[in-house]
Amino acid sequence: MPELPEVETVRRGLQPVLEGARLVKVEARRPDLRFPLPERFSERLAGKTITALGRRAKYLTMHVDDGPVLICHLGMSGSFRVENPETSDIPGVFHHERSKSSAHDHVVFDVVSPSSVRSRITFNDPRRFGFMLFAEGAPDAHPMLAGLGVEPTGNALDSSLLASLLKGRRAPLKAALLDQRLIAGLGNIYVSEALWRAGLSPLREAGTLAGSGKKAREQSERLAQAIRSVIADAIAAGGSSLRDYVQADGSLGYFQHSFAVYDREGEPCPKPGCGGHIDRIVQSGRSTFYCRTCQR
Numbered sequence: 001m002p003e004l005p006e007v008e009t010v011r012r013g014l015q016p017v018l019e020g021a022r023l024v025k026v027e028a029r030r031p032d033l034r035f036p037l038p039e040r041f042s043e044r045l046a047g048k049t050i051t052a053l054g055r056r057a058k059y060l061t062m063h064v065d066d067g068p069v070l071i072c073h074l075g076m077s078g079s080f081r082v083e084n085p086e087t088s089d090i091p092g093v094f095h096h097e098r099s100k101s102s103a104h105d106h107v108v109f110d111v112v113s114p115s116s117v118r119s120r121i122t123f124n125d126p127r128r129f130g131f132m133l134f135a136e137g138a139p140d141a142h143p144m145l146a147g148l149g150v151e152p153t154g155n156a157l158d159s160s161l162l163a164s165l166l167k168g169r170r171a172p173l174k175a176a177l178l179d180q181r182l183i184a185g186l187g188n189i190y191v192s193e194a195l196w197r198a199g200l201s202p203l204r205e206a207g208t209l210a211g212s213g214k215k216a217r218e219q220s221e222r223l224a225q226a227i228r229s230v231i232a233d234a235i236a237a238g239g240s241s242l243r244d245y246v247q248a249d250g251s252l253g254y255f256q257h258s259f260a261v262y263d264r265e266g267e268p269c270p271k272p273g274c275g276g277h278i279d280r281i282v283q284s285g286r287s288t289f290y291c292r293t294c295q296r
């Protein structure tokens with residue numbers, strides 16, 4: 001499943017094509033994705049001008065003038081393909097190649113830019129775990145988004161906020177970090193990476209970072225910093241790959257090469273001087289990769 005940095009890369013790839021453009025035609029080629037498409041889906045969007053393309057956690061939000069906000073989730077296998085007379089491009093980078101089979105082209109947006117350039121944006125999703133919904137008011141109030149925690153991007157997530165989120169929690173630190181009501185958009189890959197950067201064990205009790213002592217404060221500071229930097233680095237890596245799409249087919253996992261621990265079971269820990277190896281354990285049914293030598 002794409003994580004927040006991948007979704008943000010998709011947003012940045014679509015933004016120049018969509019923002020300010022007018023939706024000439026919206027075509028739904030089937031009535032549902034994971035959920036049924038909203039009633040009068042095409043009619044309510046056609047003719048509108050897109051004012052902003054936003055993101056909250058792993059949800060994209062398309063705002064139009066005088067209409068509903070389109071909330072879109074890529075699910076497991078969703079992607080957008082951008083085509084105009086010059087190029088064909090799939091913004092975003094993924095671990096698994098994205099489908100180009102037209103059998104899985106489910107929603108097609110035809111847009112025209114203020115300078116009269118026409119583009120076609122096609123949502124392709126073979127497994128159909130993705131979805132599109134309407135929010136009639138502020139998207140943050142929509143049930144899908146209302147309970148989400150703080151974004152791991154920007155400066156909102158600092159050590160004191162992180163400590164207050166973890167305070168009193170007996171769950172393993174990894175499980176707490178995956179809880180979308182605490183931090184929104186942090187997934188399995190980047191939690192493993194952030195914990196390695198912070199030198200903290202995924203198994204330790206989450207609440208231990210909320211103590212009043214100097215050590216707990218240092219640890220929560222290190223973890224807040226690690227979460228922000230791992231996400232920022234991944235977004236930067238995705239962004240720098242965007243310009244290659246015109247030539248490349250824009251498919252395979254770019255971020256994979258920058259993982260320190262994820263999917264590296266048995267390899268030496270890349271932390272200088274550590275000497276340990278990366279272990280894989282299973283927590284709540286999902287793989288955790290970590291170094292038991294330097295992550296305590």
Ligand code: ZN
Nearest residue numbers: 269274291294
């Ligand atoms: Zn290590």
